[in-house]
Amino acid sequence: MRMRTRFWIAAAIGAVGIPFAVVSAIGSSNAYGTTNRVLENAIAVELGNAQPAPHQAQVSGGVIYAALDFSGVLDRRAEATTTKAPVPKGPGSSVGTTHTNGCSNAFTGGGIRNVRVNQDCSLRRQAEEVVAVDPANPKHLIAGQNDSRLGFNKCGYDWSWNGGRTWGDMVPPFYQYINPDGVTYDACSDPTATFDANGNAYIAGVLFEINYADSALLVLKSNANAGGTFYHNPGTGAFQQYLVSSPGVVAEDNNPNIFHDKEFIVADASPTSPKANNVYVTWTRFDLATGAGVGAHSPIYFSQSTDGGATWSPGIEISGANPALCTVFSGEANANACDQDQGSHPIVGKDGTIYVAFGNGNTPVPGVNQHLIVSCAHSLDCSNPANWSIPHKIGDDISTQPVGPDAATGCPPGRQCLPPNGYRMDDFVEGSISVDDSGNLYSAWADFRNGAAPCDTGNAATSTPPCNNDVFYAFSTDGGTTWSPTRLVTPPAVFGQTAQWQPWSAVTTDGSTYNVAFYDRGYGNCETTGCNDITLAAITKATSASPTIKYTRLTTSSMPNLIPANNPAQAGFIGDYMWVAADTQNKPQVIWADTRGRDGAVEEDIYFAAKGKTKK
Numbered sequence: 001m002r003m004r005t006r007f008w009i010a011a012a013i014g015a016v017g018i019p020f021a022v023v024s025a026i027g028s029s030n031a032y033g034t035t036n037r038v039l040e041n042a043i044a045v046e047l048g049n050a051q052p053a054p055h056q057a058q059v060s061g062g063v064i065y066a067a068l069d070f071s072g073v074l075d076r077r078a079e080a081t082t083t084k085a086p087v088p089k090g091p092g093s094s095v096g097t098t099h100t101n102g103c104s105n106a107f108t109g110g111g112i113r114n115v116r117v118n119q120d121c122s123l124r125r126q127a128e129e130v131v132a133v134d135p136a137n138p139k140h141l142i143a144g145q146n147d148s149r150l151g152f153n154k155c156g157y158d159w160s161w162n163g164g165r166t167w168g169d170m171v172p173p174f175y176q177y178i179n180p181d182g183v184t185y186d187a188c189s190d191p192t193a194t195f196d197a198n199g200n201a202y203i204a205g206v207l208f209e210i211n212y213a214d215s216a217l218l219v220l221k222s223n224a225n226a227g228g229t230f231y232h233n234p235g236t237g238a239f240q241q242y243l244v245s246s247p248g249v250v251a252e253d254n255n256p257n258i259f260h261d262k263e264f265i266v267a268d269a270s271p272t273s274p275k276a277n278n279v280y281v282t283w284t285r286f287d288l289a290t291g292a293g294v295g296a297h298s299p300i301y302f303s304q305s306t307d308g309g310a311t312w313s314p315g316i317e318i319s320g321a322n323p324a325l326c327t328v329f330s331g332e333a334n335a336n337a338c339d340q341d342q343g344s345h346p347i348v349g350k351d352g353t354i355y356v357a358f359g360n361g362n363t364p365v366p367g368v369n370q371h372l373i374v375s376c377a378h379s380l381d382c383s384n385p386a387n388w389s390i391p392h393k394i395g396d397d398i399s400t401q402p403v404g405p406d407a408a409t410g411c412p413p414g415r416q417c418l419p420p421n422g423y424r425m426d427d428f429v430e431g432s433i434s435v436d437d438s439g440n441l442y443s444a445w446a447d448f449r450n451g452a453a454p455c456d457t458g459n460a461a462t463s464t465p466p467c468n469n470d471v472f473y474a475f476s477t478d479g480g481t482t483w484s485p486t487r488l489v490t491p492p493a494v495f496g497q498t499a500q501w502q503p504w505s506a507v508t509t510d511g512s513t514y515n516v517a518f519y520d521r522g523y524g525n526c527e528t529t530g531c532n533d534i535t536l537a538a539i540t541k542a543t544s545a546s547p548t549i550k551y552t553r554l555t556t557s558s559m560p561n562l563i564p565a566n567n568p569a570q571a572g573f574i575g576d577y578m579w580v581a582a583d584t585q586n587k588p589q590v591i592w593a594d595t596r597g598r599d600g601a602v603e604e605d606i607y608f609a610a611k612g613k614t615k616k
Contacts, residue, residue: 036213038259038286039063048405048413055329055361055369057284057298057342058415060262061424061576062128062146062153062189063206102169105598107607109556117143117158117591117606119169124148126156127593127604128575130192134227135269136199138583139163142228143591144191144203145606146575147172155188155205159228164589164608173231174205177247179214180254186210190576196267196277199224202309203231204250204265204281213256217263217283219248219309234309248309250281251301257288262429262576266346273352274378279305282344282356285315290331297331299339300358300374302346304383313383318356318374320391325370326362338362338372338391343429343576350437352378355480357394357443359428367400371431371445373480395474395486398449399427401467406460409530410564410571417460418467418499420530421521421561423574425469425501430577432504436511440543441476444489444505444516465527466497471518473505475543487547489516489537494551498522500535504578507542508586514542515588517580523558530561534578534592534609554609559595566602574604 042059044050052058102119118126125148134140140161147156154172174188185207193203201222208215220231223240233246251260263283268275282302290297300319303312319338326338340361347355357373372391376382401418404411410422417425431445448469455467471489476482490500503518520535521527533555540548564571578592590609597603 035211035256036209036215036259037256037288039208045414046412052414053296054366055340055363056296057286057340057359057361057428058426059259059286060190060206060429061426061573063187063208063261103598104166107556107596112554112556112609114554114556114594114607114609115164115167117167117169117608118145118147118156119158119167120147120149120605122149123597123601123603125570125604126606127573128190128577129591129593129606130579131581131589131591131608132193132195132201133581133583133589134195134199135197135584136224138585138587140199140227141589142193142195142201143167143606143608144193145593146189146191152187153189155191155203157191157193157203157228157231158606161227167608168229170230173203173220174207174218174247177207177218178245179207179209179212179216180252181209181212181214183209183212185214185216190262192263192265194265194267194279195269196279197269197271198277199227200308201228202234202265202267202279204263206261206263208259212254214252214254215258215260216252217250217260217281219250219265219279219281219305219312221248221309234305236308236310248305248312250303250312251283251285251315259286260284261286262343264345266348268348268352270348270350270352273348273350275352277308279309280346280348280354280382281312282318282346284342284344285317287331296329297339298341299337300341300344300356302356302382316383316385318385318388319358319360319372320374320388322391325372325391325393326360328364329362343426343431345432347433347435349378349435349439351439353479354382355433355435355441357431357433359397359431360391361428367398369397369399369427371395371397371443373433373441373443375480389480392481392483394431394443394483395445395472396449397427397431397445398447400451400456400458401425401448401469402455402458402460402463404460408563409460410562410568411460412572415572418469418501419455419460419463419465420528421532422563422572424572424576426576430502432580434505434507434514434582436507437509438511439479440511441480442473442505442507442514442542443475443483444471444473444503446471446501446503446518465499467499467527468497469499469501471500471503471516471537473514473516473539473542477543484543489539489549495520495522498527502578504580506580506582506588508582509584510586511543512540512586514539515580515582517554517578517588517590517592519578519592523553526558530563531558532561533558534590536588536590536609538588554590555594557596560602562595562602562604570604
């Protein structure tokens with residue numbers, strides 16, 4: 001029987017944080033193996049007991065909060081407060097309930113319907129979500145989220161056969177697989193999902209260990225007839241089941257200097273593509289052994305499967321080098337390597353061309369980062385690194401939001417936040433791209449370039465709203481080589497000096513509408529109280545000189561601010577991304593983490609917008 005221990009992390013964290021003496025000994029062995037140095041450093045930065053290296057990319061928030069959960073830090077935070085969350089009353093107790101196979105819920109009003117996706121009846125966190133649309137059936141959806149119902153962060157998945165009106169979900173998969181140290185993985189983060197051209201569904205996640213150095217990217221499949229109601233090993237078989245040793249293994253290491261993070265999966269869903277049904281994964285590969293210091297080498301990697309996810313090509317570095325764009329802090333022999341990366345997002349064009357966008361920090365001024373893109377043509381073998389383009393610049397990213405700690409909001413010491421919210425801000429992972437059938441590319445992100453006093457002290461505890469974080473987009477009509485000037489999606493004439501953040505986007509296949517959804521503090525007094533809504537910006541004529549934007553409020557009411565006073569276990573994190581997908585009928589599908597809990601609780605669940613109304 002496997003022996004579990006919290007030896008290294010409990011000793012390291014103690015009552016309030018990791019002592020510097022322990023941080024300085026990162027990489028030392030304990031009785032149960034060698035811990036992962038990348039993860040240890042990330043926890044130290046999170047708790048304010050180590051400083052990040054210049055331009056250091058951050059390990060994903062889902063990973064960090066799973067580690068904090070395992071360590072007992074979140075339990076101690078919860079026990080330290082006298083505020084008790086309401087106890088849920090069980091199925092059927094909330095307004096607008098639509099029965100599925102669990103504790104369903106829906107918020108309705110004014111012709112809008114927000115449907116809860118996860119069916120967990122507890123008050124565990126569900127956050128950081130993805131949604132995918134079956135190209136063969138636009139009413140068939142699968143979704144995923146970081147899911148804590150089993151105690152630690154896992155990757156949970158959901159399905160709907162009626163366009164999101166009702167959902168079913170399951171106990172998170174990815175169990176039983178034995179890693180190189182001979183144990184099963186503790187946690188799974190960064191869920192991702194996709195469909196191929198035949199309606200087969202694929203999911204992936206970052207699997208990692210707490211007491212050992214192991215981390216991996218694993219893939220499971222749900223054949224078209226199962227539709228995401230269960231997942232199995234991707235190999236072909238007469239009877240599909242979950243097998244102990246047979247997930248698709250994209251990458252795996254038990255090297256304490258390596259951590260695989262922030263992966264996304266995408267399949268070639270175009271029946272006319274020469275590479276139809278190929279499946280691709282991109283991710284960030286943190287490598288402590290290359291360069292100086294944690295974060296000095298975190299390039300974007302790529303792998304592909306041509307047999308339905310069963311086997312995967314060796315991972316290759318695709319973030320490349322560009323002397324005009326990447327000028328400092330390279331951890332490689334090439335001084336112009338674009339290797340300070342995080343948050344890759346892969347998409348596939350109708351012709352089979354692969355595009356991958358990512359955030360990059362190889363820039364001379366800290367806080368002035370950039371979004372880059374690389375591509376591999378449909379006619380080339382993309383498992384060969386020589387067939388990828390050099391990185392091109394989409395636009396600047398001004399990542400100068402205030403930095404914690406702020407005990408009142410739950411903003412942790414090593415993170416950027418927008419007070420009065422303590423939620424993690426990470427512009428690197430907020431950049432999304434999409435492509436229409438004509439090959440036009442679109443990218444959206446948020447940054448702090450318009451932020452000003454009194455929200456610009458650099459300290460989350462002393463900065464105060466209005467914060468005026470904004471959402472932007474750019475487009476390319478030449479395959480990503482050149483990009484339009486950056487355009488403002490959230491102008492002050494509509495949103496005032498309020499904060500909009502964590503956008504995601506998708507373009508309709510015909511290019512008629514570019515849909516960008518984001519968290520929005522522009523309703524009521526949310527800018528000062530920290531409540532949030534979800535707004536959808538539908539941009540028509542997005543590539544023209546005079547685009548038109550229609551704004552729709554998707555939430556039926558504002559989401560309360562999640563802070564230590566009302567939920568100390570979940571405060572500080574609402575996910576690194578939300579998601580938008582466009583179905584074959586050119587309708588946007590939007591999913592997000594919502595803090596409107598059951599029976600008055602303030603806690604995180606996943607909601608889906610079935611309909612919206614115009615804001616202005």
